[in-house]
Amino acid sequence: MLSSTFRWLHLAISVGLTCSSVAAMAADPVKIGLLEDASGNFALATIPKIHATQLAVDEINAKGGIMGRPITLISYDTQSDNTKFQELSRRLIQTDKVNVVFGGFSSASREAIRPIMDRAHQLYFYDNQYEGGVCDSNTFVTGAVPEQQFSTLIPWMMQKFGKKFYTIAADYNFGQISAEWVRNIVKENGGTMVGEEFIPLSVSQFGQTIQNIQKAKPDFVVTLLVGANQASYYEQQASTHLNLPMASSVSVGQAYEHKRFKPPALKDMYVTANYVEEVDTPASNDFKKRFHAKFPNEPYITQEAANAYDAVYLYKAAVEKAKSTDQDTVKKALESGGICTEGPSGKVCIDPKSHHLSHTIYLVHVKADHSVEIPKVWNDVQPYWLGKVGCDLPAKPDHRQYTPTDLPKKA
């Protein structure tokens, strides 16, 4: 008796749910999953990314959503922890059944979740600058890569300061592969590496490293340091009066060290970034105004915030081209070319072959008082490297990450 009552109840509920879901079909929300470190070692650099994603989603929703469908943002705190990344990416895919996943800061976390995305054929946007080389059918990258950041920066530094350099890099895939890039570009330009050191992410004391640099007497130092611990290097090298120009692809643009340390800790730091808050163009100023209206206490709008913001608009453009949120159809639309957005740093377009983004690259120079000048701008730099070495995703699906010493096999 009781069980049959339950059966009726069950049926009634299912019928009700089915009806309501049919009714809601027209305005079914587009579900966007976001995985970012809101706490832990990387929180400082990722909080502006979370805010930028929220800003983009709110703006799109205020203008009627994507094809009339509102966006629901499902966001989780990955706590700067790679296992949390894996756990929560499974949750986004299996439980929340999102249409697309955004986010990821460290390259280690990206590599931790990429296999999970691939197994589920989940569309994933990695919205961060990194060491390059990911040739993956399901992954789209909106951050800058070495051919955009180092091919511009290193020759410029060598021309200005001399041919000898010393690299200190974070000891994980990002630092190791980036250092390899720097080594190759310097060799092509006839320079010499007088030293190279890899620093574990937990290290915050650089006394010995600074002395090794003084012993090697380079013309400039390439700093590929990541996270709050390693940022202590800048203060310590300044208090030791090392007084050498520095070059980086991650400082300033990612974690606004020039705002956090007392001058002159960052004196003569040169960074190639695809966006910094100091960029003074109408598009950038408008972006800053909207950002600060929504998040008045944001200490700095970073390059990764711009990348996260652009990623949402690129997804919108792709869905509108595909006229569907079906993931395979959206990927096809992204691979068909012409998916662009007018972001804070100007027009950026997805390269169909490698799934990476073209960028305007700004050379950012931090002066002794920590004010910033931009002595050079490279417009519309293409992410050409992967395409050149044989990554062609529309023709040849792939899931690997390549490096200058580990190239795709020629077919």
Add this chain to the structure above:
Amino acid sequence: MTALSLLYSLVYQFGDNFAYLVLAALGLAVIFGMMGVINLAHGEFIMCGAYVTIISARHGLPLPLAMLLGALAAAIAGIIIERLVIRHLYDRLFDSVVATWAISLIVQQTMLLVAGPSLEGIGTPFGSFSLGDYSFSTYRAVLPAIALGILLALYWLFFRTNYGVCARATIQNARMAQCLGLRTDRLYTLTFALGAGLAGLTGALYAPTMTVVPTMGSNFIVQAFVAVVVGGANVIAGTTPAAGILAIIQTGLTASYGQLFGQIGLLVTVIIVIRLMPQGLGNLFSRSR
């Protein structure tokens, strides 16, 4: 001159590592050695000291005063936490580990939400000096001397003051001390406050030289635990030689093979010491006394 500057460079690096190990470990060693509590919120007391130092220095307080204020603030935080939490968990080692870990997480996240992801630094004082090819930060060259000074002050406190006698009596036999009229609960509170205050002082001393972020305490945790495990429960006779030996190992390995091997060296030393001397180096010294 080159030989001299090379030699001084080694001494400087050794002093730098020694100061870092001693200062990171002292607060933890006091609380563990005197009270048998493993305080996983140690890093957060360090962070508390650093935050108060930076904020008060930015408001115009002279740096030495700001540092003392940082240490004091951490000590007061220690009193509050001892009264609210630790007090109920004496003789419950594992419970106190979990509870202090929870405090650590809560404080870190609260700081992130309240004070934001980082504070603007204040810069290292005193400038630099050079010797041959090398230049050195004066402030960091002075830090080992400050560490030694703190060790001496602690020695005086434990062996030459009334508090020291009472505290050591309580540690040796709490019930007996109570029978003799000592207010052991107050001594526990004071000792915990001393440990927390020392941690705060460490944070205050390193605040000008580091990134000041809510997670900064974790920078010190590995060094602190390594030194305390190697040194054992004896605060002064354990921690001092432990920090000395560890600093020699770390300096040697870092100078010849880089930072990674310096870190590995510390951890390998701990494993060897736990295997051969489970009570730590301090036991070696106190047994012979």
